[in-house]
Amino acid sequence: MALPAEHVRIQHEQMKTKQWRMKYMKNNAFRYACLVSALSLGVALFSIVIFISQTGFLVFKDVSWKEFFFSATWEPFEEKYGAAVFIAGTLYLTFLTLIMCTPIALAIAIFIAEMAPNWLKNIMRPMLDLLVGIPSIVYGFLGLTILIPFIRETTGTLVGDGFFAAALVLTMMVLPTVARISDDAICAVPQHLREAGYALGSTKLQVITRIVLPAARPGILTAIILGMTRAIGETMAVVMVIGNTAQFGWDLLTPTSVLTSNIVMQITNVQFDSTWNYALYMMAFLLLFISLVLIIIIRQLRPKGE
Amino acid sequence: MRESLFHSHRKAIASAIYTNRLFHMFVGMITVSTFILIIGLLYTILGKGLPKLSLDFLFTLPNELEAGGGVGPFLFNSFYVLILSLILSLPIGIGAGIFLAEYAPNNRFTEFVRTSVESLASVPSIVFGLFGYVLFVEYVGIGLTIIGAAVTLALLNLPVLARVTEEAIQAVPQDIREASLALGATKSQTILKVVLPAALNGILTGISLVACRAFGESAIIILAGGTSTSGFMWDFNLLSQGGTLPVHLWYVQSEALVPDATEIAQKSAAILVLIVLIISFTVRFPLWIQTLITKIKATPRKS
Numbered sequence: 001m002a003l004p005a006e007h008v009r010i011q012h013e014q015m016k017t018k019q020w021r022m023k024y025m026k027n028n029a030f031r032y033a034c035l036v037s038a039l040s041l042g043v044a045l046f047s048i049v050i051f052i053s054q055t056g057f058l059v060f061k062d063v064s065w066k067e068f069f070f071s072a073t074w075e076p077f078e079e080k081y082g083a084a085v086f087i088a089g090t091l092y093l094t095f096l097t098l099i100m101c102t103p104i105a106l107a108i109a110i111f112i113a114e115m116a117p118n119w120l121k122n123i124m125r126p127m128l129d130l131l132v133g134i135p136s137i138v139y140g141f142l143g144l145t146i147l148i149p150f151i152r153e154t155t156g157t158l159v160g161d162g163f164f165a166a167a168l169v170l171t172m173m174v175l176p177t178v179a180r181i182s183d184d185a186i187c188a189v190p191q192h193l194r195e196a197g198y199a200l201g202s203t204k205l206q207v208i209t210r211i212v213l214p215a216a217r218p219g220i221l222t223a224i225i226l227g228m229t230r231a232i233g234e235t236m237a238v239v240m241v242i243g244n245t246a247q248f249g250w251d252l253l254t255p256t257s258v259l260t261s262n263i264v265m266q267i268t269n270v271q272f273d274s275t276w277n278y279a280l281y282m283m284a285f286l287l288l289f290i291s292l293v294l295i296i297i298i299r300q301l302r303p304k305g306e
Numbered sequence: 307m308r309e310s311l312f313h314s315h316r317k318a319i320a321s322a323i324y325t326n327r328l329f330h331m332f333v334g335m336i337t338v339s340t341f342i343l344i345i346g347l348l349y350t351i352l353g354k355g356l357p358k359l360s361l362d363f364l365f366t367l368p369n370e371l372e373a374g375g376g377v378g379p380f381l382f383n384s385f386y387v388l389i390l391s392l393i394l395s396l397p398i399g400i401g402a403g404i405f406l407a408e409y410a411p412n413n414r415f416t417e418f419v420r421t422s423v424e425s426l427a428s429v430p431s432i433v434f435g436l437f438g439y440v441l442f443v444e445y446v447g448i449g450l451t452i453i454g455a456a457v458t459l460a461l462l463n464l465p466v467l468a469r470v471t472e473e474a475i476q477a478v479p480q481d482i483r484e485a486s487l488a489l490g491a492t493k494s495q496t497i498l499k500v501v502l503p504a505a506l507n508g509i510l511t512g513i514s515l516v517a518c519r520a521f522g523e524s525a526i527i528i529l530a531g532g533t534s535t536s537g538f539m540w541d542f543n544l545l546s547q548g549g550t551l552p553v554h555l556w557y558v559q560s561e562a563l564v565p566d567a568t569e570i571a572q573k574s575a576a577i578l579v580l581i582v583l584i585i586s587f588t589v590r591f592p593l594w595i596q597t598l599i600t601k602i603k604a605t606p607r608k609s
Contacts, residue, residue: 023492023495024492026492026494027492027493027494027495029494030493030494030497030498031409031493031494033401034401034402034404034405034408034409035405035409036401037397037398037399037400037401037402037405038401038402038405038406038410038419038468039419040398040402041398041402041419041422041423041426041464041465041468042418042419042422044422044426044461044464045422045425045426045429046422047437048426048429048433048434048437048461051437051440051441052433052436052437052440055440104336104340107332107333107336107337108336108337108340110333111333111334111336111337112337115330115333115334124337124341126590127341127345129515129586130582130583130586131344132515132518133514133515133518133519133522133582133585133586134348134518134522134579134582135518135521135522135523135524135552135578135579135582136522136524137522137524137552137555137556137575137578138351138522138552138555138575138578138579140556141351141555141559141571141575142347142350142351142575144559145568145571146347146350172344172347175340175344203322203323203325203326204326204329204330205322205325205326205329205330206322206326226428229428229430232430233428233429233430233431233432233433234430235430235431235432235524235525236524236525236552236556239556240556240559240560260430260432260525263432263436264432264435264525264528264529267436267439267529268528268529268533272443272444280436281436284430284432284433284436287430287432287433288429288430288433291425291428291429291430292425292428294428295421295424295425295428298424299421299424
């Protein structure tokens with residue numbers, strides 16, 4: 001009578017081994033699925049870099065390095081592809097945006113992190129998060145319909161488009177991002193540092209400027225650089241208020257153009273196999289290159305082992 | 307009598323206290339005025355657009371020449387492209403996040419993955435757009451399509467999803483994992499049934515962030531999806547043109563010939579802001595309720 005029982009036991013054991021094997025297969029499969037998806041992000045980045053640079057570098061078959069980077073004459077119909085106006089424009093616009101945005105964003109971050117009562121914090125933080133999500137085209141639309149008429153009235157210029165309008169719109173867009181990340185950085189400063197400062201008789205201002213801000217400096221720099229990457233790459237908000245003319249606009253109120261706005265205005269009208277198109281891709285590659293360099297700087301800022 | 311330190315430094319201390327007070331006022335004023343300005347602007351958008359809004363506008367076809375057209379296909383495309391891009395990017399983005407948080411060994415490869423996630427997150431959207439254009443229009447040769455727009459948009463979503471998932475998972479306490487492993491669960495079971503549910507709040511907030519961004523994205527759509535639609539409502543064909551509402555707003559504002567272009571633009575902007583608000587609120591509302599409940603439960607009862 002022992003036989004069937006033995007038989008059942010063996011069967012049971014076999015089933016169990018099968019189950020175990022399944023379980024471990026699933027475990028491994030899941031691991032590899034995660035690995036593959038992580039890898040695919042790297043693949044995506046590399047294919048973007050390769051596709052864009054491959055097309056972009058074709059421009060140097062017809063245009064010399066010197067002309068592309070240092071000539072300010074952008075006249076595709078006469079085969080002149082000097083991108084200096086756009087490159088300088090992008091750098092200048094980013095610089096202007098930073099100058100306007102950083103003090104305000106820092107003030108907001110300090111206010112939220114150090115001064116606001118809890119209930120106000122709980123309102124302001126979600127609000128900043130919300131503002132990050134407002135579509136850039138809406139900011140551009142605001143600039144076009146409210147800011148530009150306002151600039152026209154106050155300064156008496158005919159057009160109103162230009163760096164000033166673009167920088168203001170970008171400031172408004174980037175502000176929530178920079179403020180929110182700086183706020184996190186300030187909150188991460190250990191409380192006992194502050195208490196030591198107060199115990200020595202410092203006022204709040206002294207504690208903030210001499211202890212908290214220096215301690216939070218890497219985080220705040222990261223916030224500013226992340227804001228920069230957004231400002232450099234922003235397209236639609238800028239395109240609506242910058243005027244889209246290939247000329248320098250140092251005086252802030254002249255219509256001008258930057259890399260992104262020039263790409264989006266012209267890319268749909270050109271043949272894919274033309275030097276013009278390659279030049280636009282080269283400009284996109286420049287944007288990509290700048291943002292990658294900025295990310296490498298951020299990674300260097302971070303303390304090791306984090 | 308010798309003066310105390312306080313007396314000899316009275317002026318310095320007084321001025322320190324004074325500047326401190328000034329600083330408080332200054333920072334407070336900047337913050338409050340910035341908030342008032344931004345909220346005022348958003349209010350203007352909603353105030354100008356919402357009162358004129360009608361259901362008709364949301365569902366009828368646009369009209370190229372006469373006033374009274376709607377934005378039906380564009381609104382539909384917006385959601386269609388958004389949902390497609392989320393379907394494509396959610397598994398990969400969350401998978402990558404899980405890998406970084408749970409499996410990633412501390413070596414070169416992980417460093418490489420992390421760097422690509424961060425770099426991908428900072429790639430300008432117009433570069434994604436150009437990539438989509440090269441890939442789908444030039445190499446695959448299907449032209450400007452909904453599927454092209456969705457895939458390119460998914461690339462934009464991926465790094466944010468990966469980062470948010472990683473952060474949410476890292477915030478889950480270690481002992482929950484250990485408890486699950488001690489009960490004999492495999493690592494994948496632990497992650498899927500214990501860690502992910504515990505990290506769900508953070509992941510959901512991240513998804514809402516991504517959804518808002520993808521919904522309002524226009525540079526990518528112009529390059530990979532085009533500026534127009536197939537021209538009729540409820541078109542699920544993946545190969546028809548994928549113009550979305552933000553793109554339409556740009557088009558109407560810059561090139562359209564319709565006499566009521568301004569009004570269409572105002573209404574579209576209002577819809578965009580409204581939908582972004584709705585997306586953020588629907589995700590955060592349950593979270594708020596939950597924190598409220600835990601707060602109420604946590605307060606000690608009087609006995």
